[in-house]
Amino acid sequence: MNLRLKLLIFCLLVTGASRARGDAPSVPTTERLRFVVRLVEERAGTRTTLGETHVSGPNGTDFSVTLRDARYRLKADFVTDRVAENRLNFRVDLETRRAAGRSPRDLPLYEEDTQYHDLNLELLDTVLLLPFGDGGDDRLTMEIVPERLPAAPANAPLDIQLPKIAPGGVFNVTARHIPHRFAVIAELLQNGATVARTSTENRFRTPSPMVFGNGLPSVSLNIEDVTGPPSERSVTISFDATTPDGRPLARNWSGIGQAGSTLSYDLPDGLQLKLAIMPVGN
Amino acid sequence: MNCPTPEQLSAFFDGETADRASVERHLPGCAACRLALADLRDLRAALAARDDRPNGAETEQALVQLRRKLEPSPASPKTRFAPGYVGALAGLLFLAFGLGWFFGRGTPPIPPTVKNTDAPTRPDRSDGDFNLARFDGGGRATVRIVKRTDVPATGGTAR
Numbered sequence: 001m002n003l004r005l006k007l008l009i010f011c012l013l014v015t016g017a018s019r020a021r022g023d024a025p026s027v028p029t030t031e032r033l034r035f036v037v038r039l040v041e042e043r044a045g046t047r048t049t050l051g052e053t054h055v056s057g058p059n060g061t062d063f064s065v066t067l068r069d070a071r072y073r074l075k076a077d078f079v080t081d082r083v084a085e086n087r088l089n090f091r092v093d094l095e096t097r098r099a100a101g102r103s104p105r106d107l108p109l110y111e112e113d114t115q116y117h118d119l120n121l122e123l124l125d126t127v128l129l130l131p132f133g134d135g136g137d138d139r140l141t142m143e144i145v146p147e148r149l150p151a152a153p154a155n156a157p158l159d160i161q162l163p164k165i166a167p168g169g170v171f172n173v174t175a176r177h178i179p180h181r182f183a184v185i186a187e188l189l190q191n192g193a194t195v196a197r198t199s200t201e202n203r204f205r206t207p208s209p210m211v212f213g214n215g216l217p218s219v220s221l222n223i224e225d226v227t228g229p230p231s232e233r234s235v236t237i238s239f240d241a242t243t244p245d246g247r248p249l250a251r252n253w254s255g256i257g258q259a260g261s262t263l264s265y266d267l268p269d270g271l272q273l274k275l276a277i278m279p280v281g282n
Numbered sequence: 283m284n285c286p287t288p289e290q291l292s293a294f295f296d297g298e299t300a301d302r303a304s305v306e307r308h309l310p311g312c313a314a315c316r317l318a319l320a321d322l323r324d325l326r327a328a329l330a331a332r333d334d335r336p337n338g339a340e341t342e343q344a345l346v347q348l349r350r351k352l353e354p355s356p357a358s359p360k361t362r363f364a365p366g367y368v369g370a371l372a373g374l375l376f377l378a379f380g381l382g383w384f385f386g387r388g389t390p391p392i393p394p395t396v397k398n399t400d401a402p403t404r405p406d407r408s409d410g411d412f413n414l415a416r417f418d419g420g421g422r423a424t425v426r427i428v429k430r431t432d433v434p435a436t437g438g439t440a441r
Contacts, residue, residue: 041417069413074423096423117425126428131414133421140417168412183344185321185352199321201341260351278348280341 029151030058033082035144037065039171042139051166053173056149057158063175065142067131069168071099074131078144079205081180083120088146090127091205092117118206123148142171178226179279180204182235186219188212189272201280217241217249219273224254226279233259235277241267285315288346295322318349 034056041048055063059082067074079091094115101109119127129142158175166172181201188196196212207222218241225236238254249267257263257277265273286294286305293299309315322342 067414069415072414072418076425092425094423094425098418113422115423115425119425119427121427122430124430126430128426128428130421130424130426132418133424135419135421138417140414170412170414181341183341183348185345185348194317197317197321198324199345200324201338260348262352276348276352278344278351280344 027153027155030154031082031151032056032058032149032156033061033080033088034147034149035061035063035078035080036147037063037173038143038145039067039166040141040143042141044137049164051171052162052164053171054161054163055158055173055175056161057175057177058152058154058156060180061158061175061177063173065129065144065171065173067142067171069170072131073097076129076142078127079180080146081203086123088121088123090117090119090121092119092127092129093205094129096131121146178204179233179281181280182223183278183280184210184221185276186210186212186221187274188216189274191270192272202277215244217243217267217271221275223277233279235259235279237263237275237277239273239275241273243269285312288318288349291315291318292322292342292346295319321345 034054037053037055038049039051041050055061060080062077062079064078065074065076073096075095077093079093081089083089092115094113094117096113098111099108100111103109121127123146125146127144129144131140131142158177160173160175181203183199184202185197185199187194196216198210198212200208200210202208202221202223204223204226207220210219210221212218219239220242221237221239223235223237226233227236228234234256235258236254236256238252240251241249241253243249249269249271250265250273253265255263255265260276260278263275263277265275267273286308290299290305294302294305299305309319
């Protein structure tokens with residue numbers, strides 16, 4: 001048996017062995033985080049965990065927590081970003097709705113509240129959400145603790161585990177992973193002619209100013225939502241436009257369009273605003 | 283010269299183009315390229331002003347993609363393939379798919395997982411009449427951070 005034949009047989013044996021072991025080509029890995037979400041009752045110094053959910057996913061995993069019964073509903077959307085090795089940024093949109101009786105025409109009345117919080121925390125810090133405020137001996141709290149997990153394949157899906165189910169289904173958690181950074185090109189036209197263009201990077205659910213230049217209106221753009229698979233992303237936006245002397249041209253105007261397409265808005269004073277938005281990264 | 287491509291303009295902006303002189307000659311006569319260059323400058327300034335951006339290069343890449351989508355690309359010349367080339371191309375594609383199938387078998391797509399580790403047991407309290415009203419003193423919901431040193435022991439959960 002000559003050397004070439006021996007080499008060929010060796011290669012075939014190695015290939016066969018690796019297939020038999022099910023060896024996979026190396027897949028890129030990414031760090032993951034786990035968010036431990038606990039619903040806790042505190043009464044007279046005693047803590048009882050009513051429900052617990054673990055959400056894990058790559059950096060930038062978002063989750064929503066809902067707490068509800070017949071009279072009360074809380075929805076908290078957590079947009080999370082790992083901004084440094086041990087630092088996280090949480091942007092929290094909080095909505096509550098509480099039954100507040102009946103109207104003279106016997107229609108249900110509700111007390112509604114919306115809040116926005118921008119929190120910077122470290123890993124293993126706890127975000128404490130108090131659905132009914134701080135007072136009372138019998139207190140309900142929602143604790144969210146971010147933890148670091150070992151790296152996993154980049155294509156590993158989000159994972160939700162339910163170590164303890166809350167009674168009556170009052171508490172549930174959903175999660176998703178969508179782009180959090182967007183490249184934006186904005187163009188301002190007057191009577192059909194371009195007068196200025198600008199480009200910025202915007203963060204998800206963070207209103208960001210876009211300045212066209214001296215003497216021209218400025219725009220505050222908020223990317224509110226992203227839906228659809230990566231190849232067909234739709235982006236929901238809202239924006240305010242203001243003249244240099246503070247006169248509002250547009251207040252909370254909004255729209256939805258496919259990533260990369262142009263959204264056009266006719267503003268007062270013969271102005272037109274064109275916006276094109278593209279997710280950065282995933 | 284014709285307008286530089288977005289990549290050439292970006293390279294010019296970064297001082298990485300070999301043919302810098304021709305871009306410099308082109309710019310005074312081309313408002314579109316000056317605007318595109320101003321975009322790059324604005325973007326770089328915006329990136330420099332923020333410290334929590336993981337990768338500015340990705341944003342620039344996205345901007346290049348965005349510009350490509352916004353500006354219709356010039357029509358490309360038609361290419362004719364001789365039948366022999368078509369056969370060879372088909373063969374290559376067949377070989378590529380075959381190799382892809384052979385080596386890709388080890389990494390099937392991973393389905394999403396939701397595990398109910400509490401499923402075998404009922405929740406530990408009667409939930410038929412559970413409501414949140416007994417916690418509701420009419421206060422407004424609040425959110426705050428508790429530093430890790432202040433967190434009381436919760437027990438029962440592995441960290």
